Amino acid sequence: MAGQWSRDASTPPFIDLVPIEGATGPRKELYDEIERVRGPGRVSNLFKAYAAFPELAKANFRRLMVLLSQGTLGVKFKEAVMTALAEANRCDYCVSFHATALRNAGASDEEVVAALEFDPDRIGLSEKEKALFNYALKANGDPHSIVPADIEELRRKGASDSDLVETLETVNTGNSFNLINGALNVGADEFLSYMKGRGEIWKKSA
C-alpha cells in the first residue's frame, strides 16, 4: 500500500492553487477569512484547492474551526487523532500539517512519534482520551466492527455521547482532508517544515 494516497512530489497538483496575491471575488473572501484566523500568508494549500468551490471551502473551514475551538475534547487529542489518520492514510502533507499542529498544542517530539505509531499510551492523554483515540482508529479501520463492548469500555472511561460524536467528526474531517490532498496531489505548504517529506520515508521502506 506504499503511497496509496501519498502525493507524487514530481507531479504538480492536479488543479490550480491560486496564490494569495492572485485571488479575487469569493476566493479572495475565503483567503481573507483564513488569514484573519491563521495569520497573514497562512492560507494552506488544502484550502487553495478547496477554493475551486469557494462556498464549500468556507463551510469546510468553519467546520474545522468549530471542531478545533468548540466541543469538550482538547486540541491535543484531536490533532493526535488527525496525525495518526494522516499516517494511516499515507498523506504526507497531512502528517506535516497535523504533526505541526500537534506540537503547537503542546506535544513533545516523542508524543508526535507515538501518534504516528498509533500508540495512545505515549501521547500524554487521559484514560478517556486514550480510549477515544483507539475508538477513532477503529472507526476509521472498520466502523462496522465496533460492538457494544467497545462503547461500554468508553463509558467506563467517562466518554459521553458528545465525546463520541466529536471524535467521529475528527475522523471524518481528517479523512476528508487526506482524500482531497491525495486525490488532487496537493503538496505541503511552504510554511510547514516539521515532519515534511514523510512520503519519502514510506517509499524507502516499501
Add this chain to the structure above:
Amino acid sequence: MATLLDLTSAEQVGAALAAPGLLLLDVYTQSCVICRRVEPMVAAVAVRAHKLNAERHTEFTAKYDIRGVPTLLLFRDGRLIDRRSGFSTASALRDWIGAKATNEA
C-alpha cells in the same frame, strides 16, 4: 512507520517461518479495503511482521484454513500460536501479542 515486506514466493514464506522468534503474518488480498486499513497498524507493532497475498499463496491459505481477509497469524519459531480476523488497532495488537508471548513463553 515501516511498510510490511510482501512475501511473494514460497521460499520467502519458508524463510520467514524458519526464522526464530515471533512472526506476525498479515494475510490480505489486493481488493480488500480493511486489509489496507489494518496494514499500518500491523507495521507499527514492534514485532517482526510481513504480509502475504492470499490469492497468490493458495496452498498456504488452505494449510492454515484462511477463510477471509484480513487474517493475522501469529507464529513463534514457525509454529502458529494464534490468529485473529478483521480490523485491529495497533493497541489491540500490542495487547494480543504481549499476552500470547507471555502465555506461550
